Amino acid sequence: MLWAAIHLPRRALDAALRRQPDPSAPLALADGPPQRRVVVQANDSAQHAGVRPGQPLAAAVALCPGLATLPFDAAEAHRLLDLACAWAYRYSGQVCRDEADTVWLEVGGSLGLFGPWPRFERLLRDDLRELGLAHALAVAPTPLGALCLARFRDGLAVRDTTQLRRALDALPLALAPFEPAQREALAALGVRRLKQVFALPRAGLRRRFGAALPDLLDKLTGDAPDLRPCYQPPDFFEARFEFDDEIRYHTGLLFPLRRLIGDLCAFLVGRDGGVQRFELVYEHELRPPSAHVVGAMAAERDPARWFELAKLVLERESIPAPVRTFGLRATELPPFVPAGRDLFEARPAGAMDWPALQARLQARLGEQAVYQWAPHADPRPEHAQRRVGTLRGKLPAPPRLPRPAWLLDRPIPLRGPAPELLAGPERIESGWWDGDDVRRDYYVVRTAEGQRAWVFCAAGERGPFMLHGWFA
Amino acid sequence: MGAVLSLDTLLAQRRIWRGQPGGRAEAAREPSGHAALDAALPGGGWPEAALTELLLPADGVGELSLLLPTLARLTRAGRDIAWVDPPYRPYAPALARAGLDLTRLHVVDTGGRQSAWAIEQCLRSQACGAVLGWPRQADDKTLRRLQVACETGQALGFVFRPLSAARNASPAALRLQFEAGALRVLKCRGGHPPAQPVPWAPATWH
Numbered sequence: 001m002l003w004a005a006i007h008l009p010r011r012a013l014d015a016a017l018r019r020q021p022d023p024s025a026p027l028a029l030a031d032g033p034p035q036r037r038v039v040v041q042a043n044d045s046a047q048h049a050g051v052r053p054g055q056p057l058a059a060a061v062a063l064c065p066g067l068a069t070l071p072f073d074a075a076e077a078h079r080l081l082d083l084a085c086a087w088a089y090r091y092s093g094q095v096c097r098d099e100a101d102t103v104w105l106e107v108g109g110s111l112g113l114f115g116p117w118p119r120f121e122r123l124l125r126d127d128l129r130e131l132g133l134a135h136a137l138a139v140a141p142t143p144l145g146a147l148c149l150a151r152f153r154d155g156l157a158v159r160d161t162t163q164l165r166r167a168l169d170a171l172p173l174a175l176a177p178f179e180p181a182q183r184e185a186l187a188a189l190g191v192r193r194l195k196q197v198f199a200l201p202r203a204g205l206r207r208r209f210g211a212a213l214p215d216l217l218d219k220l221t222g223d224a225p226d227l228r229p230c231y232q233p234p235d236f237f238e239a240r241f242e243f244d245d246e247i248r249y250h251t252g253l254l255f256p257l258r259r260l261i262g263d264l265c266a267f268l269v270g271r272d273g274g275v276q277r278f279e280l281v282y283e284h285e286l287r288p289p290s291a292h293v294v295g296a297m298a299a300e301r302d303p304a305r306w307f308e309l310a311k312l313v314l315e316r317e318s319i320p321a322p323v324r325t326f327g328l329r330a331t332e333l334p335p336f337v338p339a340g341r342d343l344f345e346a347r348p349a350g351a352m353d354w355p356a357l358q359a360r361l362q363a364r365l366g367e368q369a370v371y372q373w374a375p376h377a378d379p380r381p382e383h384a385q386r387r388v389g390t391l392r393g394k395l396p397a398p399p400r401l402p403r404p405a406w407l408l409d410r411p412i413p414l415r416g417p418a419p420e421l422l423a424g425p426e427r428i429e430s431g432w433w434d435g436d437d438v439r440r441d442y443y444v445v446r447t448a449e450g451q452r453a454w455v456f457c458a459a460g461e462r463g464p465f466m467l468h469g470w471f472a
Numbered sequence: 473m474g475a476v477l478s479l480d481t482l483l484a485q486r487r488i489w490r491g492q493p494g495g496r497a498e499a500a501r502e503p504s505g506h507a508a509l510d511a512a513l514p515g516g517g518w519p520e521a522a523l524t525e526l527l528l529p530a531d532g533v534g535e536l537s538l539l540l541p542t543l544a545r546l547t548r549a550g551r552d553i554a555w556v557d558p559p560y561r562p563y564a565p566a567l568a569r570a571g572l573d574l575t576r577l578h579v580v581d582t583g584g585r586q587s588a589w590a591i592e593q594c595l596r597s598q599a600c601g602a603v604l605g606w607p608r609q610a611d612d613k614t615l616r617r618l619q620v621a622c623e624t625g626q627a628l629g630f631v632f633r634p635l636s637a638a639r640n641a642s643p644a645a646l647r648l649q650f651e652a653g654a655l656r657v658l659k660c661r662g663g664h665p666p667a668q669p670v671p672w673a674p675a676t677w678h
Contacts, residue, residue: 403566470532
């Protein structure tokens with residue numbers, strides 16, 4: 001077993017920065033009672049201006065007048081760790097997390113596919129940067145050991161327990177995974193580095209600190225197994241974005257939309273699934289929440305394509321009321337089957353197939369806007385075809401007698417001078433069983449303007465004619 | 473200057489305007505299926521990857537009969553056809569009689585206001601072999617966009633417009649006006665429009 005520990009030291013700040021259109025603008029997270037708010041975390045540009053964690057907020061604002069502040073949100077930071085787990089799951093089947101700030105993945109089994117380690121590491125770091133997560137990363141045979149190394153020196157990788165032991169020897173006590181009380185007690189003993197703890201007699205340690213500390217040391221070095229529950233990807237995806245102000249126009253939702261879809265697709269790649277439809281959920285100030293559905297013809301997980309479809313939906317459907325919270329919810333996650341492509345296909349980049357085009361048209365025009373006509377075995381012209389989404393199955397044989405290429409939605413009286421009869425009559429008499437029975441004589445006529453029309457009149461009569469189609 | 477260009481190369485690129493078209497060696501790639509019309513058009517058929525404008529005095533003068541052989545050929549070759557905002561219902565039994573593969577025909581109903589957008593998307597996507605469009609309003613700028621979309625998507629574009637639009641200039645590569653018993657070629661890229669209308673009558677029945 002070889003564990004990579006990904007330590008996310010400022011995940012609350014990252015979660016906040018991911019929501020900012022410009023992550024380089026100075027930003028600080030503040031916490032504490034309203035009378036005395038204290039800076040908890042600050043991003044690089046704010047730190048450059050002199051803002052430090054622990055500073056009173058008033059002092060920070062005085063130092064950096066353009067400082068944006070947000071409340072420290074622990075739940076949000078927790079959700080970000082879930083996202084990191086979902087992302088890590090694409091590289092390893094064994095992913096676990098702790099309740100604070102670390103995600104582990106077992107990389108020993110994944111090296112064959114993604115390795116060697118330097119390349120794998122670059123892959124992981126590129127992804128983390130894209131997700132907007134500041135991180136430290138290290139590899140060791142035990143999860144706790146990897147975490148200690150990641151906090152000690154970013155990028156450290158040790159393969160076996162002897163190397164690990166040597167690396168841990170140099171670890172300062174402050175970085176060891178002990179309880180604060182234990183750490184203080186050890187410091188009082190004069191311990192500065194972990195090597196000195198390992199050198200202490202076990203029996204004495206046990207007597208002084210209880211059984212937990214020696215057990216922890218064994219887990220750290222790999223002498224005892226460190227069992228952790230593995231991460232299981234959930235069967236749904238839900239993410240949301242809260243705004244400080246109300247958003248009134250859809251353009252204000254585009255940036256959060258891009259983030260949400262990026263997260264959704266990262267999650268889908270991790271579980272090797274796709275999504276066929278998802279909901280955009282809006283929460284309003286004084287109204288019940290509303291939602292729009294975005295769908296495609298087949299399961300997809302390309303973020304660019306989904307963003308384009310969702311954007312078309314946003315442009316088509318207006319936001320019902322000013323939005324306070326914008327979320328994305330996908331409950332059905334069907335398996336994803338990549339479309340088969342010919343290796344030597346000559347189609348240039350950017351080409352779409354019909355399902356993709358149909359999804360784009362439907363996203364902007366509505367679900368009902370794209371359809372096909374399916375012939376149906378019924379002699380009555382208005383029942384001889386049906387509107388269907390996608391035409392499938394065996395089609396009935398085409399009729400023997402002439403039929404117009406255009407059919408009117410409903411027959412209208414034929415105006416103008418008496419037309420010239422070209423063919424007919426053809427008696428169509430049917431439909432007594434469903435209450436829509438017709439008894440008509442159909443003729444093909446030529447109008448004074450040269451149009452060829454399909455008209456009918458009541459059976460056995462010679463007019464007045466009703467226009468039912470054009471021989472276009 | 474100085475570079476010597478072969479005349480054949482220039483002719484092949486159609487960069488030289490020729491008063492009288494020479495002998496047609498190559499076979500037309502998009503024949504219309506009507507011999508008289510194919511003979512009158514410079515490429516021996518529809519202009520490839522370009523917009524064709526059909527100007528109608530009224531509905532039902534044979535505008536679909538003109539296209540049915542082309543549509544039948546394209547659908548049988550597995551290409552999709554989009555009908556954007558048709559004025560009436562395309563009648564499936566008649567189209568099946570004309571030999572079209574109905575599974576390849578798609579109707580796009582935009583409600584009229586977004587037909588130009590939908591036509592452009594269909595043309596540009598490269599998913600369609602041909603796109604038939606009935607735009608409510610189409611100004612010069614719109615038609616130019618559609619013409620560019622045809623080139624991008626390598627598709628045949630057909631727009632149906634009332635006869636009143638014949639007076640205005642148009643960027644379409646081919647403009648055909650329906651007359652009684654004939655088709656008048658108002659414009660065709662790559663050659664002179666024939667002086668006389670091309671005799672043409674819709675096939676008696678489908």
